Amino acid sequence: MPILTIASFKGGPGKTTLCQIIASHCAAIGLRIAVIDADPTKAMSDWHKSTYEGAAFTCVHEISERRIADLALDLDQINDLVLIDTAGFGNLAGAVAMTVADNILVPLTAGAADLNQAEETIKQAKGLASAARRQIEVRAIMNRLSRTNLTKHAEVELRSAGIPTLTSTISHRTAFGEISYSGVLPTKGPGADEVQALIAELTKIGWIPSNAPGLNQVEPS
Template identity: 55%
Template sequence: MGVFMSVLTIASSKGGPGKTTVCQALAASLAGELRIVALDADPTQALSRWATNAYEGPPVEVLAEPDETRLAHLIASKADTADLVLVDTAGFGNRAATVAMTSADAVLVPSLSGEADVTEAEKTIRLVEGLARAARREIPVRVLLNRVRRTTLARHAAAELKAAGLPRLAATLSDLVAYGEMTYSGRLSASGQSAAEVAALIAELRELGWIPVFALQQHVIP
């Protein structure tokens, strides 16, 4: 298991690969056991609206902040108190996303299977690598294939990622109605394929040390 990390930025320079959905699924699944802060750096504020209007689970602190300077300070302050800080970013190259990736302990890059998605995932990963070099620190990054269908296209996308030397998670999220429903219902199904996929994703992120196993409060000696 890797070193525990607490700031996970979800980024991609392309819109629509499921950044907010992944953020919602992680927040909803982990809120019962960890203190989660989700920072919404996307001006569409889809994550914030979901948290306000739809989400029904254990408390998750969601703050909208698209300004890069305020976001940098918010990440630093919340990282000190939360078990896990999730940062959802806008789907185009922008300053706030770049700051969120620089400040991250790890970056997750959701990608669909299309050529443009894989190309933008590669651009995002190269940017993270450049930021890590500039910061002289390791910023681990992985692609998460999203809305996967068991088709030749999905296998080809995985092969393209591998050929480009882009690290990706073994876990994938399928093209399931349950994820779309979650954006309206505020709940992720507790059973079925979607629940199993998110559990597998969380297990892999924990194995990487990107998500803590225990809540911060459990380490406090009374």
């Protein structure tokens, strides 16, 4: 089953938020989900332990570059999807998390610095895939999107830089910003529609297994 690592060279583009969105939605549709929180800040695992209120999934904090790969492969045996949330700076644990992945998601927000970090993260992923002599798919995703000129500029730049990017985007919304302390995801409205579209696209490209009992039927709780 797929291992999906969420990575970025720069802090703060939305790795943990995307991990929370994907893990909770996939758990809500009946997939067995395991998350490895490979960030020393423990943002994902603390949230899972103390704040999250949705459908159950496994979340383990592991920052040792020596243990992450084996842990991911073990969790992969007993889950439908393993997600790895990495730290917002390049470290060896992050590189191992990228190398063990089948797929890497690189969030970015509008702006030259983020575009640059996405390019660098993608180059890093390609280098690691070559070193490991295996195929690792990489896609960027636009997060905190707002309908400004800057955003439109970033979309054009992404295309011209040849960065493979998901069609679905996640907007800048209070409902997403609140996840970190409310523990709940938007279940209706435009935010929920964006999450549905993202899950549908990830399922279509095979990054999320398509055997979920409740795929397209159950709203995330």
